[in-house]
Amino acid sequence: MRKIFSTFFAFAALFFALVACSDEEEGTEFLFDREIMEMSVLRSCADEGDSSACYRIRYHYPIEREHYSGLVVWLDTFVVDDTSKAVSSKQIDKATQFIEYPKGTSSYYDTLDLTDLVQEYIGKYDSLQVALFCKYSDDKDPGSVQRVFLHFGDDLPPSRVTIFDSVWTNGALFEWFRPTDQVDFYKPAELSGEIVGYNVVIYSADKNEDLRNLKVILTTADGVDSTGSKFYRRHSRIRANTDSVWFDSVSHTDKDKNYLRLSIIDGKGFDADVDSLNRFRMVIRGLQSKSEYTIGLSAWDAAGNSSGTEGLSTVETNQLFITTDSVAPVMPTRIFILEDSLFPGKARLDSNNRLRIFWSMSVDPYEVKHPIKSDSIVLIPDTCLFTLCYDTVQTYIIERYSALDKNWKIYDDTTLAAGRFSKRYALDGDTMVASATGIFVTDTIRWVSPGDTIVFRIRSKDKSGYYSAALVDTVYVSPGAHASELECPEGFVPVSVSDSSKFCMEKFEHRNDSGEFVVNVRHSEAVAACEAVSASGFKVSLCNERDWELVCLSGGSLSYGVLNELSVDASSFLFGYCNVGTNDSISAADISKRNPRCVNPAGIRDLPGQYQEWVIGKSEDTVAVVKGSSFKIYNGLDRESLAYCTNRSFPYFTRPAYSTDTIFLYREGTKVDTLFQADTSRTPYEKKPYLTMKDFKDTLQFFDVQDSNGNSIGTDYALYSEYRKGGDAWLDTLANGLKYVPSEIKVVFLTGEKVPFRLAASFYKSTTIGFRCCAYPE
Structure with a gap:
């Protein structure tokens, strides 16, 4: 012990x-x-x-x-x-x-x-x-x-396992995720200890029900086991003593027939990067309809510590699940929409990018052999009376297919009332109207972009928890009024900044042919990348600052370039949905991890966050301008201010300030200042009313900054003493992938201050900065 x-x-x-x-x-x-x-x-x-x-x-x-x-x-x-x-x-x-x-x-x-x-x-x-x-x-x-x-050892159990279940007439699906395990008490941040496996017990309160031969299908990240030969063992459990952990057989005689014990093999630690690799799904078939069962599950680590108990004396307190009745609800096979008059057959959006979908209401028959038929609408004969032949369903589950990560995602809008499917609608010509005798129900899908193609999966659930067969249908969303005038290149969407100015903008920041976001590039490289995009009838270039800003503002209705229909403050929305100031570079780089709620009415995504974006500045002296914010946390700056559509940034390096003019020099405290004319109200620096050539004792090394092709792209400088001391290795660090060619040495007077050297914007680059191209009609 x-x-x-x-x-x-x-x-x-x-x-x-x-x-x-x-x-x-x-x-x-x-x-x-x-x-x-x-x-x-x-x-x-x-x-x-x-x-x-x-x-x-x-x-x-x-x-x-x-x-x-x-x-x-x-x-x-x-x-x-x-x-x-x-x-x-x-x-x-x-x-x-x-x-x-x-x-x-x-x-x-x-x-x-x-x-x-x-x-x-x-x-x-x-x-x-x-x-x-x-x-x-x-x-x-x-x-x-x-x-x-x-x-002395690992005496810390894995974290508790939460089981999610879904039931039907004669079976149930259970899903859980691999728990974390702290291997060393003195290292609380290390939570990826190996999980040996799981003990599972299914229990029926009916002692006459035999669960021993239930059909079990286990799905893990490594594959599927339907026989108990790879990833699980039947009539088995994990046991441990002071120095060993092993899988052991358990009794499964007639006396224990209302129990099914399984041991599930894992052998891996929690994967913090890919959540799907932690997922386990187990399907149990062969249960009785409308019956009560419990399931208990505990995780065991390599030291023999258990996250919980699933022993025989406690099964009654384990998680309860109840199978459904024997008749599934009946669902229709089609979704109805409100059409856009400009694009017949395509769904129109309202001014807040909301999509209304309708479908014939689902019903729950009482008998297995019922006369109700499933079609575009659910057909109920006049002889089949409500509450005598069928009943209403409890609710609907709406999902949309994500082509980015190839998975169904539940549409869960907590801002909507729970009883939103209680209203009835009827088809009146080419529209839907509220009607007490209508056979249609509706839902409002938010944050939809013009031109989207959405694959919906809708299932109903009856009062016993039985899911219907799924209604799977595709809705093609209207590309909007601007699309009737502009046929944009692939990856671009039409936008308007005035009644007379319409053009196309990339929906996301620019990506390469492999689908990766292009970041860590200089402004000139961003310009060249956009100009290399070929689009018939358009001139493609890096977006102009004013155009970017006006698209973001959406006619002045938006401050951050996003539709926020939630009752949350702007900072929380930007942090939660737009990845502004989170330091989460992984979500920024992976398009499938980005939240579709960070969108403006035109369908332009992620203007406030993910990456800052190069644009062409409004004037010649500010050509290289950065708009928006990024995933990076900037010390001393709040994410709301950085994410404003009107905010603009100028990347620069800090360099020592200097003077080469023999002008008047003064000191104000520790600050040295130069003036072109004498100022009798101030104290001369070291009692010298002006500089002479003897005062110029500081030396700067200037460099011609060149790209990989040898083209000059700017000028930079540094203290000559630093250059001589650091040599080529130091110069490579300063160059950051470019070529710094020494050009001239200047004897100067250093004022002791640091100044922003904006000329560096021409060769500045960062992993937090990308860009977006615009296509202007020729």
């Missing part, structure tokens, strides 16, 4: 000692200032070169040290148990160790090394209590006993 001490007791004991120390029956008051403080366990050895496991306790001496003799230490609970606050003289005499206080020390801390003393406990215990008591030479009240726990 392993001896395990919960960390809960450690904290509870400490807390109790602090707040309840005056409640002893004998009336002893424990003095806080006579106890050691700030205890922490160190796994490192005193010798830094020693890589073996050591056990040292660092602690702060008690506040009161005038009569402090030293620290009394006990290992285990044989002498001092795990709850006592006081100790007797006999217990002190039986102490494991006494650490004498070094009188006159100026240190506030000491370290207690227990490595040698605990060796006899390692391998026998998973954790060990260390009790600590401050001994004083006077007769005043003492402090209370303090405790820490040393952990």
Whole structure:
């Protein structure tokens, strides 16, 4: 039997000692200032070169040290148990160790090394209590006993597993995700410990029901097992003792026939990057309809720790699931829309990019053999009366297919009322009208872009939880009024910034032929990439700053270039949906991880965040301009201000300020300033009313910055002393992939200030900056 001490007791004991120390029956008051403080366990050895496991306790001496003799230490609970606050003289005499206080020390801390003393406990215990008591030479009240726990192995269980279930008449689907496991108590951030597997028990309260031969299909990231030969074992469970974890057979006689025990093999740790690799799905078939069952599941790590219990004595308290009745609801086979008059057959959007879809309401028949038929609408004969032949369904589940990650995603808009399917509609010509006798229901899909193609999957669920067959249909959304005038190149969508100015803009930031976002490029490279795009009838270029801004503002109706229909503040929306200021570069780079809610009315995505974007500035002296914000957190700047459509940034490097003019020089505090005319109100610098050539003693090295083809793209400079000291290696760092060719040396006067060197914008690049192309009609 392993001896395990919960960390809960450690904290509870400490807390109790602090707040309840005056409640002893004998009336002893424990003095806080006579106890050691700030205890922490160190796994490192005193010798830094020693890589073996050591056990040292660092602690702060008690506040009161005038009569402090030293620290009394006990290992285990044989002498001092795990709850006592006081100790007797006999217990002190039986102490494991006494650490004498070094009188006159100026240190506030000491370290207690227990490595040698605990060796006899390692391998026998998973954790060990260390009790600590401050001994004083006077007769005043003492402090209370303090405790820490040393952990020798992995005695921390994996996190609890949450099971998601879906049921039907004779079966159920269970889904869960691999839990995290903290392997080392002293390394709380490491949560990818190996999960050996899972114990599962299915239980029926009906002792006459035989569950032993239920059909089981398990799906993992590694494949599918429908026979119990690869990823699970029937009539088996994981067991553990002090040094082993193994899979063991369990009884499955007639006495136990209302149980099914499974052990599921895992063998991997939690994958923090790809969530789908943590997913497990198990389908159970062969259950009875409208019956109650429970399922229990526990995860086991490599050290034999379990996340929970699924034992026979507790199955009644495990997760309940109830199979449905034997008749599934009936669903129609078609979605109806409100057509756009400009594009017949395509659905129109309202001014807030919302799409209305309608379908014939689903019904739940009472009998297996029913006369109700499924077609574009659900056909119910006049002889089949409501509540006698069929009933209404409980709700609908609406999903849309994501072509980016090839998965169905549930449409879950929490802003809508739960009873949104209670209204009825009837078809009136080419539109839908509310009608008490109508046979159609509706839903509003938000954040839809013009020109979208949406594949919907709609299922109804009856009151027993039985899902219908799915209505799968495709809705083609109108590309909008501008599309009737502009046929944009692939990847571009039509936009308008005025009644007379219409052009096309890339829906996302520019991507290469492999679908990767193009970032870490100079402004000139962004210009060249856009000009290389071929589109008949259009001139493609990097977007102009004014055009980018006007598209983002959407006629002045938007501040950040996104439709926000939620009752959340702008900062939360930008953070939650647009990846502004999150430091999440992975979501920025992966288009499938981006949230479709970060969109403007024209269907332009991610204007506020993901990547900042190069644009062509409004004037010649500010050609290289950056718009929007990015995933990066910028210190001292709030994400709302950075993400404004009107915000503009100028990338630059900081360089030392200098002067080459023999002009008047003054000092104001520590700031040196130069003027072209004398200022009698200020104090001359070092009593010199103006500079002379003798004052020019500082030297700068100037460089001609060239691209890979040898073309000059700008000028830069640095202190000559830094260049001489750093050499070619330093110059390569400064060049950042470009070629810095020394051009001239200038003797100057350094003013002592740092100034933004905006000429660097011509060769500035960053992994946070991309760009977007615009196609202008010729």
